[in-house]
Amino acid sequence: MKLKKFSLRTRIFLAMIMLVLMASILISAVAIYQYKEQSEDYHTARLIRKEQNIKAHIKRFLNGRYNTWEVKTENLPLIFKDEIFNIANIHKLQINLYDLEGNLLISSKAGLQNNIAAQCLNAEILNSIYNTIQLNNLSNNAEHRFVDKHKENGETFQSSYSFITDNKSKAIAIINLPYLEKDDFLTNELQEFLKRIAFAFMLVLLMAIAIAFWLSKFITKSLQTISDKIISTRLEKRNKKIEIDDTSEEISILVNAYNSMIDELEDSAVQLARSEREQAWREMAKQVAHEIKNPLTPMRLTVQNFQRKFDPNDENIHSKLNEYSKTLIQQIDTMSSIASAFSNFAKMPAQQRETLNVVKIVKLALDIFNEDYIVFTSDYDEIIAKFDRTQLIRVVTNLVKNSIQAMPENQTPTIAIHVTTKSDNVVLTIADNGSGVSEENKEKVFEPKFTTKTSGMGLGLAMVKNIVETYKGSITFESVKNKGTTFKVVFPKE
Numbered sequence: 001m002k003l004k005k006f007s008l009r010t011r012i013f014l015a016m017i018m019l020v021l022m023a024s025i026l027i028s029a030v031a032i033y034q035y036k037e038q039s040e041d042y043h044t045a046r047l048i049r050k051e052q053n054i055k056a057h058i059k060r061f062l063n064g065r066y067n068t069w070e071v072k073t074e075n076l077p078l079i080f081k082d083e084i085f086n087i088a089n090i091h092k093l094q095i096n097l098y099d100l101e102g103n104l105l106i107s108s109k110a111g112l113q114n115n116i117a118a119q120c121l122n123a124e125i126l127n128s129i130y131n132t133i134q135l136n137n138l139s140n141n142a143e144h145r146f147v148d149k150h151k152e153n154g155e156t157f158q159s160s161y162s163f164i165t166d167n168k169s170k171a172i173a174i175i176n177l178p179y180l181e182k183d184d185f186l187t188n189e190l191q192e193f194l195k196r197i198a199f200a201f202m203l204v205l206l207m208a209i210a211i212a213f214w215l216s217k218f219i220t221k222s223l224q225t226i227s228d229k230i231i232s233t234r235l236e237k238r239n240k241k242i243e244i245d246d247t248s249e250e251i252s253i254l255v256n257a258y259n260s261m262i263d264e265l266e267d268s269a270v271q272l273a274r275s276e277r278e279q280a281w282r283e284m285a286k287q288v289a290h291e292i293k294n295p296l297t298p299m300r301l302t303v304q305n306f307q308r309k310f311d312p313n314d315e316n317i318h319s320k321l322n323e324y325s326k327t328l329i330q331q332i333d334t335m336s337s338i339a340s341a342f343s344n345f346a347k348m349p350a351q352q353r354e355t356l357n358v359v360k361i362v363k364l365a366l367d368i369f370n371e372d373y374i375v376f377t378s379d380y381d382e383i384i385a386k387f388d389r390t391q392l393i394r395v396v397t398n399l400v401k402n403s404i405q406a407m408p409e410n411q412t413p414t415i416a417i418h419v420t421t422k423s424d425n426v427v428l429t430i431a432d433n434g435s436g437v438s439e440e441n442k443e444k445v446f447e448p449k450f451t452t453k454t455s456g457m458g459l460g461l462a463m464v465k466n467i468v469e470t471y472k473g474s475i476t477f478e479s480v481k482n483k484g485t486t487f488k489v490v491f492p493k494e
Contacts, residue, residue: 012212012215013209013212013213015212016208016209016211016212016215017205017208017209017212019208020201020204020205020208021205024197024200024201024204024205027197028194028197031190031193031194031197032190035189035190039181043156043158043179043181044158046179047147047158047160047177047179048160050091050093050177050179051160051162051175051177053091054087054091054093054095054175054177055162055164055175057087057090057091058080058087058164058175059164059165061079061080061083061087062079062166063167066083067079071166071167071172072166072172073099073100073105073172073173076097076099076105076106076172076173077097077105077106080097080106081106084097084106084107084108085108087108088108093177093178093179094107094108094109094177094178095107095108095175095176095177096108096109096175096176096177096178097164097173097174097175097176098121098173098174098175098176099173099174100171100172100173100174101126102120102121102122102125102126102174103119103120104119104120105173121161121174121176125146125148125161128146128148128161129144129145129146129161129162129163129174130144132144132145132146133145143162143163144162144163144171145160145161145162146160146161146162147159147160147161148160148161155180155181156180156181157178157179157180157181158178158179158181159176159177159178159179160176160177160179161174161175161176162174162175163175298327298331299327299328299331299332302324302327302328302331303324303328305324306320306321306324352388353386353387353388354386354387354388354389355384355385355386356384356385356386356387356389356392357382357383357384358383358384358385358387358392358419358426358428359378359380359381359382359383359419360382361389361392361393361396362376362378362392362396362417362419362428363376364393365392365393365396365397365400366396366400366417368397369400369404371404371413371415373412373413373414373415374400374415374417375414375415375416375417376417376418376419377416377417377418377419378418378419378420379418379419379420379421380419380420380421383419383420383421383426383493384493385426385491385492385493385494386493386494387426387471387491388471391467391471394463394464394467395428395464395467395468395489396417396428396430398461398463398464399430399461399464399487399489400415400417400430402461402487403415403430403432403434403485406432406434406435406436406485407432407433407434407435408434408435411433411434413432413433413434414432414433415430415431415432416429416430416431416432417429417430417431418431421493422490424492424493424494425473425490425491425492425493426490426491426492426493427488427489427490428488428489428490429486429487429488429489430486430487430489431484431485431486431487432484432485432486433483433484434484434485435481435482436479436480436481436482436483436484436485437477437479437481437485438481439481442479445461445477446461446462446465446475447462464489468489468491471491471492472491472492473489473490473491473492474489474490474491475487475488475489475490476488
């Protein structure tokens with residue numbers, strides 16, 4: 001499992017736990033290594049001390065009044081016949097004496113003389129003794145000394161070899177001290193230390209869990225606040241800046257960067273809104289100019305034709321004058337309707353929340369239509385809501401007009417208007433069996449200026465959408481080409 005998949009809080013928590021775990025393992029490893037080093041140093045130093053003490057004891061005995069024999073190699077078995085056992089017992093160590101050629105002279109271990117393998121030192125050990133020189137810590141003199149270290153049956157043995165000298169410092173024998181490294185005491189000490197480490201580790205682990213939980217929560221709390229702010233940031237609304245106290249330097253930098261971005265975003269939003277308004281007014285001006293030019297052309301032609309053909313003595317002058325006037329009046333009415341349409345679209349609906357019966361107002365809006373194929377139904381006789389009376393009538397009439405204009409000539413038309421409630425909302429549907437909306441035009445239905453009709457400015461549905469959304473409602477539609485369209489208006493009762 002990849003660490004990147006975990007949250008920052010989880011990663012901080014795991015990092016703290018791993019840090020404590022690795023520290024405890026490292027401390028334990030160092031303790032074990034230190035134990036081994038200390039154990040080796042202890043046994044090496046202990047063997048040296050015993051060897052020096054035993055050699056000093058032997059030298060005192062050789063030069064003492066109890067020795068009546070001449071001090072030379074061949075007399076050593078006689079000199080130490082009984083004393084070697086006392087020395088070995090005092091120093092708690094086995095003692096073997098060899099002559100300078102490596103032949104066993106005497107041993108404190110009973111039966112060693114009968115062991116053929118132990119009666120003579122091999123050539124390697126003899127060469128090592130003669131070729132290895134070490135410093136004596138007591139006399140600070142260099143001396144021949146060799147230590148053979150090996151393991152048997154899982155136990156470590158050291159066997160030291162050095163020379164015994166007479167009064168004239170002449171070597172007369174080789175002394176061998178076999179030494180078994182017993183680590184019972186140090187092992188117990190190590191086990192006790194590791195137990196304490198384990199107890200301390202558990203205590204520190206619990207503390208680390210608590211600290212990691214608090215620390216991760218403290219760090220991610222600020223990041224969560226910043227994350228929530230970033231997610232809720234919108235270009236079309238005013239965004240609040242982040243205000244967090246007592247944060248780290250890194251979090252403060254991030255907060256300041258976000259707040260700076262909000263300032264820049266607001267400036268960009270203002271500029272964008274200004275640009276969009278200017279662009280909208282330019283488009284609106286183009287549309288108004290285009291729509292006004294349409295009736296002006298026939299008006300101009302009518303006036304010019306009237307000028308050419310005007311004859312005061314013509315007996316049909318009155319009928320011709322009436323015809324010219326009728327044409328001009330029709331075009332003037334067209335221009336008036338254009339002006340009214342643009343005025344209604346540009347004018348934001350006033351949010352006059354009148355308490356009214358939606359069923360009654362919808363019926364009233366449908367009274368202006370004489371088409372017998374318009375059918376109105378309602379689940380309730382009375383649905384009370386707060387809405388502007390005039391704006392609701394405008395919504396209904398525009399949607400019904402849109403359905404009427406969508407009816408093909410070769411089809412029996414049907415328009416069904418239905419009013420009901422759902423939760424705390426009013427639901428108004430207008431369904432027709434007209435020509436429907438093609439797939440490529442569905443996204444453009446509510447855009448200003450969009451129309452599929454040969455006449456009109458395409459502002460009706462855009463105005464309806466504007467009104468409904470002003471009252472925190474929504475308008476949607478479903479349409480199937482050549483089968484019909486159903487508009488659904490939903491707005492809250494309150």
